[in-house]
Amino acid sequence: MGLTLSRPDLISLAAGFTDNEFLPVRETREIVRELLSNPGKGRPTLQYGVTPGDAPLRRLTAERLRRLDGMGDGSAALDPRQVLISGGSQQMLYMTTEALCDPDDIVLVEDPTYFVYLGILQSHGIRARGVQVDRDGLDLDHLSKTLEQLKRSGAIGRVKMLYVVSYFHNPTGLTMSLEKKRAALTLLRGYERAAGHPIYLLEDAAYRELRFQGEDVPSALAIRGAAGRVVYAGTYSKPFATGIRVGFGVLPEPLLTAVTRIKGNHDFGTSNLAQKILARALSGGVYDAHLERLRRRYALKSAAMLKAFETHMPSAVDWWTPDGGLYFWVRLPPGLAAGRNSRVFQEAVRAGVLYVPGELCYAADPSRPIPVNEMRVSFGGAKLADIPEGVARLGRVLTRMVRRT
Numbered sequence: 331m332g333l334t335l336s337r338p339d340l341i342s343l344a345a346g347f348t349d350n351e352f353l354p355v356r357e358t359r360e361i362v363r364e365l366l367s368n369p370g371k372g373r374p375t376l377q378y379g380v381t382p383g384d385a386p387l388r389r390l391t392a393e394r395l396r397r398l399d400g401m402g403d404g405s406a407a408l409d410p411r412q413v414l415i416s417g418g419s420q421q422m423l424y425m426t427t428e429a430l431c432d433p434d435d436i437v438l439v440e441d442p443t444y445f446v447y448l449g450i451l452q453s454h455g456i457r458a459r460g461v462q463v464d465r466d467g468l469d470l471d472h473l474s475k476t477l478e479q480l481k482r483s484g485a486i487g488r489v490k491m492l493y494v495v496s497y498f499h500n501p502t503g504l505t506m507s508l509e510k511k512r513a514a515l516t517l518l519r520g521y522e523r524a525a526g527h528p529i530y531l532l533e534d535a536a537y538r539e540l541r542f543q544g545e546d547v548p549s550a551l552a553i554r555g556a557a558g559r560v561v562y563a564g565t566y567s568k569p570f571a572t573g574i575r576v577g578f579g580v581l582p583e584p585l586l587t588a589v590t591r592i593k594g595n596h597d598f599g600t601s602n603l604a605q606k607i608l609a610r611a612l613s614g615g616v617y618d619a620h621l622e623r624l625r626r627r628y629a630l631k632s633a634a635m636l637k638a639f640e641t642h643m644p645s646a647v648d649w650w651t652p653d654g655g656l657y658f659w660v661r662l663p664p665g666l667a668a669g670r671n672s673r674v675f676q677e678a679v680r681a682g683v684l685y686v687p688g689e690l691c692y693a694a695d696p697s698r699p700i701p702v703n704e705m706r707v708s709f710g711g712a713k714l715a716d717i718p719e720g721v722a723r724l725g726r727v728l729t730r731m732v733r734r735t
């Protein structure tokens with residue numbers, strides 16, 4: 331971010347920002363005007379709320395999830411009382427982890443994973459164990475082997491949960507199938523007796539609504555019999571406005587009570603103004619209309635990036651193309667490093683393009699070396715017109731570097 335500010339010529343394909351030109355400024359202005367149109371409406375909007383969140387927003391969130399997951403209206407499987415509103419989903423990830431884990435506990439994570447989550451683990455002294463992913467997402471065999479190995483080494487009692495970014499994964503862009511979620515939950519269940527406590531699945535669905543091709547996949551909440559072990563973290567940041575920063579969790583008891591208490595200690599409730607803006611956007615159709623425009627926009631940007639990759643990347647480089655979200659995952663030949671201190675990174679900056687080195691997305695897990703030849707390349711924040719030039723700059727650097735290796 332610092333580099334981007336100091337070098338306006340730089341094209342950043344690094345930041346996980348959403349499209350700046352498509353933020354819903356006019357829509358939000360109209361909603362705020364209406365919310366504050368008279369003292370009767372305006373006062374509750376500008377007052378403190380309650381810790382679990384605005385009741386209409388919790389109801390609308392539960393209804394939306396039921397619809398997305400194909401559950402009938404009024405389904406007992408998802409009660410609005412299980413919904414806890416948070417300051418972005420980031421806060422939900424933080425609170426859930428804090429509620430469940432003690433220092434030295436173990437959280438299983440995809441390898442690679444969302445690097446900010448790794449920061450949460452690190453700051454609590456919690457160990458991360460990486461579970462391999464391939465083009466199909468989480469490698470269930472490796473999950474099974476990892477659990478077995480933790481059991482044999484006597485560490486299974488330390489395992490509290492598996493954290494997955496299940497839609498258009500950050501950083502790889504992959505989506506986890508329902509079958510994989512089901513199989514992962516079954517595997518985790520199988521080790522609960524040895525662990526002596528529940529092992530949860532924390533499903534981070536931050537990018538779920540940003541699908542621009544293919545069919546939505548149900549979340550783990552839709553899996554019969556799994557509700558007691560699933561924590562679902564969602565957000566209105568990415569699909570509406572990152573600056574409003576409202577997220578939510580769906581949690582089973584007793585976690586719900588524990589996390590609500592932590593939320594009480596953090597801030598006793600997310601900003602009422604922010605919540606009411608979202609409730610109004612959701613109930614009035616503004617949110618859905620905006621999402622449709624956003625999806626079309628990201629489809630266009632992703633297609634522009636794909637075309638630029640096909641034109642400018644040397645044949646030794648490959649990439650995973652997403653069906654939604656903001657990211658391509660790019661893999662260089664094994665001998666070519668793309669990390670922060672690499673020639674590739676330095677030359678890319680010199681050429682005026684930024685990416686996220688893949689190595690940052692791997693947990694400090696001593697059981698394997700960290701791959702250094704990968705990069706996360708985002709089409710989210712860059713201007714549509716800059717994407718071909720940004721990729722061309724990267725392509726020229728990589729073509730030169732591949733020739734030298």
Ligand SMILES: Cc1ncc(COP(=O)(O)O)c(C=O)c1O
Nearest residue numbers: 418419420444500536565567577
């Ligand atoms: C995978 C993932 N989860 C959660 C978040 C947090 O988003 P927010 O707190 O804005 O909901 C992000 C943000 O980039 C993300 O990439």
